[in-house]
Amino acid sequence: MWVLALTATMLAATAPVTISVNPEKVQVVGLPCMPGSLKVGMTNTGTTDRYADLELSAPSPVVADRKIISTWLPAWDPDHTVTTPVGVTVPRTAKPGTYSLTLSVDRTRRTVPVEVLPLPPKDNLVLGEQASASSTHGSFRTCGAVDGDADSANWSTRTGWNDATRAVFPDEYSVSLIAPSAIGRVELQTLDSARYPAAQNGLRDWDVQVRVAGSWVTVDQVRGNAVGRVKSVFPAVQADAVRIVALDSNDHAYSRIVELEAYAR
Amino acid sequence: MLLTGCAPLNVREVTRNQTRRKFLTASGVAAGLAISGALPGIGTSNASTVEVDRLRDYPFRLGIASGDPLPDSVVLWTRLAPHPLDPFGGVNDRPVAVVWQVAEDERFRRVVRTGVEIARRESSHSVHVDVRGLRPWRHYYYRFIVGGHISPVGRTRTAPAPRQALSGMTFAFASCQAWWEGFYTAYRDMAAKDHDVVLHLGDYIYEYGVGADSGVRRQPVPVELTRETMTLDEYRGRYALYKTDPDLQAAHAAAPWVVTVDDHEVENNWAGPISENNAPREEFLVRMANAFRAWYEHTPVRLAQAPNGPGIQLYRRFQYGDLVRFNLLDTRQYRDDQAGGDGEKPPNPGSLDPKRSITGAAQEKWLLDGMAERSARWEVLAHQTAIAQLDVKAGPDMVVPMDTWDGYVASRKRILGGARERGVRNLVSIAGDLHRSVASELREDYAASTPVVGTEFVGTSVTSGRDGMDHDQIGRTILAENPHVKFHNFQRGYVRCEVNAAQWVADYRVADRVTVADGTVSSRSKLIVEDGVPAIQVR
Known part of the structure; x- marks a missing residue:
């Protein structure tokens, strides 16, 4: 030196x-x-x-x-x-x-x-687990749809996921588990508040997929949705990840998920 | 104007100790120090000595660049970043001495200029060398040396002497290179061709996060790169990521670049101190300052283009003898807010308001005064987004983008009309932003069908929008609704221009695919403008 x-x-x-x-x-x-x-x-x-x-x-x-x-x-x-x-x-x-x-x-x-703090017991398998997305808008965090806050009133200020590619679909949102687990029900809360009703701003069309032995399997297809919370119930499978493939929203602009949940049944 | 004078670093004495002399001798460099000026608002290091760190790991991972060519000068650039995606590129807080050399030959047998710059942490260890005393209109080779590390060799070219009669020149222009939407195949093609200068018209980075695995690139990135850029470290990290691309590095190494910013270097569709989503003004000014600072640190420009907080001097001119003058514009910083709430709207009282401007009054005057000089055969407006009217709605109703000059009709009238009044011989606009190629004939007033006064070549994106196609629905609508649009294409690529006294040829180079690493680039169309005839011919 x-x-x-x-x-x-x-x-x-x-x-x-x-x-x-x-x-x-x-x-x-x-x-x-x-x-x-x-x-x-x-x-x-x-x-x-x-x-x-x-x-x-x-x-x-x-x-x-x-x-x-x-x-x-x-x-x-x-x-x-x-x-x-x-x-x-x-x-x-x-x-x-x-x-x-x-x-x-x-x-x-x-x-x-x-x-x-100690790990809390949980029924919702994806709560707090590793989320990833095709893109995430700057006002949001990718983790925002698995943070336990499903309240549309907190949308964009405290919670929720919104993709970053306006008017471009599909968008993907996935959550990985640390080990395979039986999954038989997925619930998706899209944006649905007095100011932003689901019929105008919510997710409209999407596929629900789970990852089984490394391959994505479509377990439900939701089309023409106009409500806030949608349950997808299917025969339970051992899977280590859940993915939403968002195909369109009611305003055709952004994919918006306030909370994604997955349960054994 | 927000720029103030820049106090140079006050260096009274430089101790030339034995070790240093040995180092410089070993590098084949004559002694002599050039210390770069300090930037406004940037404190200098607290150390009273400059320790010259040797850097264990190869530091030139962001490549090298040259830019802003003048007849006797070019700016050389590099940034030391042995670990590009780490904070400060993995360099510690000690300043680093960077030797630079300029030679007439690729093997550096005829070194004509050399010196040392100090790379400092407060500039993220970037260096800008304003090399003077070069000869006009000739190629030079340059490189940097730090310790035992030697950078790749770059080739650059000075501008011709003032008023030099120039028989012809070749240049390229590009824009919009979203990292996660494609590979920089266009730059591979650009780097393999000979260009006297390359113009980058904005969206060099995007403020958006690139996704955990960089979209189509399938490259995992640190969490910092998945967030929208707000802070200086985030903007720096984004430039570092983009600049790791070997094709982009090759394109920089092949020719001098002239670079401006569009919206995404700061935030989508910002307008002066007004953010896209109306963030508090104070918050947005801080963000602008961070964005401009990072842009400066990663761009081969002079100290005159260093920001002073949330202000930056971007508009400037480059003269290529009597043949071409490039007027590099800034249509973001001084514009009025988008009319009608932005988006695509019918012409409305805001977009038609004669008081509104996309350039601001000072820049408009600077531009028109320059046009009055009639200094070159081809007067070029090199800038962000389309001047031409672009009706994007099929049928009798008209809907136009509020973010382009369609949202600032008065600016279009004043500047195109101003060019006509000043007897500009050939007015040509080159722009980007739209993520599509659109070549148009320019009229002051499309509604009144005033005569064509110039031509416009909007280049497509390098990657933004992924592969695209020859024509999408919007493109077909644009062609059908706008008779002044003579060419459209919705693939990715860049534009290569060959200009001489008789004609301007714009070669639209497009990639078959950008979502795979091995796409190929070919010529989609060559568009020609004859001297003195403001009309586009498609060959």
């Missing part, structure tokens, strides 16, 4: 940045799609605009869904806080207890307690 000495006059004082966290403590269970979440705020309290890098450090078993938050921080008056959501997960095998997540920017550090 060789060194070029530069004079210290190049160093401009950087504006100070404060960190805020909401909530101040995160609770999480060991399911991949049921992250604990927090909002991390960065505020430039100085008088010059700047960029800042906030590093997130999560000792095992805590996993944050990002390692860094870099952003422009304007020196507006009044102060403007740039808020970024952070998801925290732990593996299924994590021991219940309290861990920590450390946030640091410049020389400021902030430690957030992360409480790992």
Whole structure:
């Protein structure tokens, strides 16, 4: 390693940045799609605009869904806080207890307690399990349709999945289990609220598929739907994943699933 | 104008110690340091010394590029990223010295310019070298060296001398390259051909997540790349992902690029400080600042194109002697919000409002004043989206896109009319955004059927929209409803143009498939404009 000495006059004082966290403590269970979440705020309290890098450090078993938050921080008056959501997960095998997540920017550090709760018993086999999608609109999280919140009133603010490809079908939404399990019923809650009734904005046509020994098998086909919750009941099969192949929605724009559930019978 | 002067890094003294000299000698590089200027709003490293990290792993995984050619200058670019999808490309927080060389020959026997730039963490270890003192209208070769790592060799070309009589030139233009919707087959074809310059007209990245396995590419990616980009690290990560593509890298290495942004470098259909879904203004300004910063870090442009927070100077000119002038426009940053709530609508009081603008008043004046100079035989508007009217509804009713110049009819009238009044000899528009090829004759006022004053070549997407087909239903409707549209195609590809004093030839190169890695590209049609005759002939 060789060194070029530069004079210290190049160093401009950087504006100070404060960190805020909401909530101040995160609770999480060991399911991949049921992250604990927090909002991390960065505020430039100085008088010059700047960029800042906030590093997130999560000792095992805590996993944050990002390692860094870099952003422009304007020196507006009044102060403007740039808020970024952070998801925290732990593996299924994590021991219940309290861990920590450390946030640091410049020389400021902030430690957030992360409480790992025991795995809850569940009938809905896909609750919190690993979801994936052909695409996910930026206002949504792929996990949003297996997070246990089936309430259309929370659509897009707190829950739900919406694809990112407007007016392009099919879209796919799938959830993987860690091992094959008997599945005989799949329930799909599409968007259906007073503001966004299913007949106008809900999913209209879709195939329900389960993965059996590595191959997708179609177990139900729903066509012309205009209601919020649709049950697909079929002879139970041993499967390790559930997939919705969305073929059209009532506004022909986006596929919208508030919650997807799968049961043994 | 939001740009302010940029204070150069204040380097009083550079200690040339023995080790460094040895290093430079070993690299065959003459001593001499060029330290890049600091960016507005970007703090410099806290270290009082620049440690020159050797980087254990090969750092040129995002390729190299050159751009914004002038008669005596091109900008060279690279970004050090041994692990492209990691934060900061897997480089630690120490600055890194990057040696650059420009030679007249591919083997670097005649090196004509060389220097050292410092790659810093606050610029995600990107470097921009504004190489000066080059000779006009000639090819040069360039490369970068970090420690024992040598980059691929790029080929570039300066612009001709001012007012040089130019017998002909060849260039390409492209746009819209959604990562998850296809392979960059078009760039493989582009890289294999000779172009004096390549223009990229926007949607180089998309803000959308690419999907857990990158769509048709079936390449698993880290979770950060599956989210919509909001923060600077997310925009940086998206550019890094896109730039790992070998065909895109090859196209950059083959010719200098001139790059602007469209909407997806920030967010779908943004209009100035107004976001697609009306996010709070303050929130969106921060997002714009992050997006522009990442664009600058990954694009071979000069410091004049570095953003100052949520503002960036994108419109600029490139002169190719007396033959072609490229007016690179910015029709996103200064536009009025889309009329009628955006989408496709019948012409309405908003879209017809004489006060509304897609360029903003300052840019419009800059453009028209430039046209008055009549500096070149072919006056080119290189920009984002279609100027021509595009009725997309079959039958007597008219429905037009609110995001194109159809939503800003007054701009169309003022700029096309302004070109006519100023005696522009051949006005040609090149654009993208539509994900389809559309060649049109331009009229100031389609309703009044005023005379044709120019021609327009909208190029299709590189990948966005997947494979496509020769004509889809919308394309057939466009051809049927718009007699001024002379050509349409709905496949993916790019446009290669050969221009001389007598004619302009636009060769629409299309890929048979982009959803597989081994598609092939061929010429779909050659469209010709004769000098002095604003009409499109299809060969």
